[in-house]
Amino acid sequence: MAAVDVSELTKVFRVPEREAGLRASMRALFQRRHRDVRAVDSISFAIGGGEVVGFLGPNGAGKTTTLKMLSGLLYPTAGEARVLGFVPSRRERDFLRQITLVMGNRNQLQWDLPALDSFELNRAIYRVAREDFRRLRDELIELLDVGDLVRKPVRNLSLGERMKVEIVGSLVHRPQVLFLDEPTIGLDVTMQKRIRSFVAEYNRRYEATVLLTSHYMADVEALCRRVIVIHHGRILFDGPLTQLGSQFAGYKTIEVALANGAADLSRYGDVLERDADRVKLRVEKADASRVTALLLSEQEVIDLTIEDPPIEDVIELVFAEASE
């Protein structure tokens, strides 16, 4: 059985709409206008137990709305979702005890108290036996290296520190499904890495299923073999991360180091960068072998590498194509 199973899931928001200005405001008193916004439009996918899946899309694509439906916060307008066999919108207690939704920009801890007090409250809320709770809490604290932070009032922690203790608080009931919505947003690179390695370790130890949204491709590359790309509420791609480039990017980059750094290589492809004796070219995927052979035969090449384009560029390309 899939841990997350989504079929034709749809969410339509009815939003009020009016022009700016006093006249429009007066008119709206008598004649209200609404517009239906399809935030999520008939999406289907399944995620196996223990999988870590990246859920990618630009702002407003429908990622957070989907996560909220899967965690039982929002009722779907149509379609079906099952998480660990439960229908999320029924919000059964046994379901809520096995999931967590971490939102990178939200604080769910007691603001004025040390995080340890919030963990204790979560223990009581999730009915975890004290002994199990202590063991798990201490292990999570050690794993995220927040031993010094959990005794300070949450309001005195920095954004990154708060995010780390927030994650511990969200996991003291040891959920089997993690919905992580931008867990590294606004954090510095070191903190991002720490959280990434923590999520990977949690997934490995507990075979927990993770659905992760992030605008940082480093998060996705480090954690997810599979990605689902959503745009305007519809799924554009669902498959291995490695296939994303080959499906959407019709080009490769060739980085070449030349003995004669001044040589003009524009006839081989688009010159993306030039740095001393190194040149980065973009060539059609189908032409990559031919161009490589030409470079090697016609130029004095010291070093040459052929790469798929960076994932950021591919994602940008996917969204640009979808918007056209």
Add this chain to the structure above:
Amino acid sequence: MSAVPLARQHPVRAMVDFYVTAMRTQVQTQFQYRAAAYMYLVGMVAEPVIYLVVWTTIAKQQGGEVQGITVGQFAAYYIVWTLVRNMNIVFTPYGWEWRIREGQFSAALLRPLHPIHYDIAEFAGGKLIWVVLYLPIAAGLTLIFDPDLSVTPLEVCVFFVAIWGAYLIRTMLLWLLGMVTFWTTRGSAIFETYIMAELLLSGRLVPLKLMPEWTQSVADFLPFQWAFYFPIQTLVGDLPAGELLGGLGMQVLWIAVGSFLVWICFRASVSKYSAVGN
């Protein structure tokens, strides 16, 4: 760490544990802001003191009493009033608007526990501190206004139960109002109308005995007086044991009605939740 399932507490034990833990957490929070809490309490005393001064003045002008209530009895009524008011402060629709706008309610909905339990426990914990802070204020009011108050042990016992009953009744009422926020983010407008009805029909503005008879008849069919007038009367009304216990029975009835309505409305409301603001 291992993937062995975590041991879960027995549901009843777990619920008691939750209430104790949540109340303790709130007591700790209140300790952080004890000075602010004190100033809030002092400010809150303004309302009953105004009522008390007005009625004392009227009573003195009418030969020492108004419809059988003496100056000392007015003082007793409004001093007990302040304690009851402390107890029945609950999460208002203003708070509902805030927590929905700020995304706090999403966190509450993700917990495997009806959010009303958290509200009840949180405010109950706060009250433990507020009541302690309030006692010196009550002593000061007693010195100033010289209340006419003599109580029996039974009245004191019933009073301590009744103030918690009042708390639960008002929690249910304001939860029902607060849930309007699921349909409109301006539920506080309805709250203003509610406050007007409560002022007139609960004994908050004046003792119900001073209201016209038809008003008292209307109040008999509504829950307001069981959250204000009755708990006050348990100490100041010299009620016979039957009326005291009957009043507690009415509180239980209104708590049951309120719980049922909250349960029904919550199920309908959550489906409307749009998780705005988060």
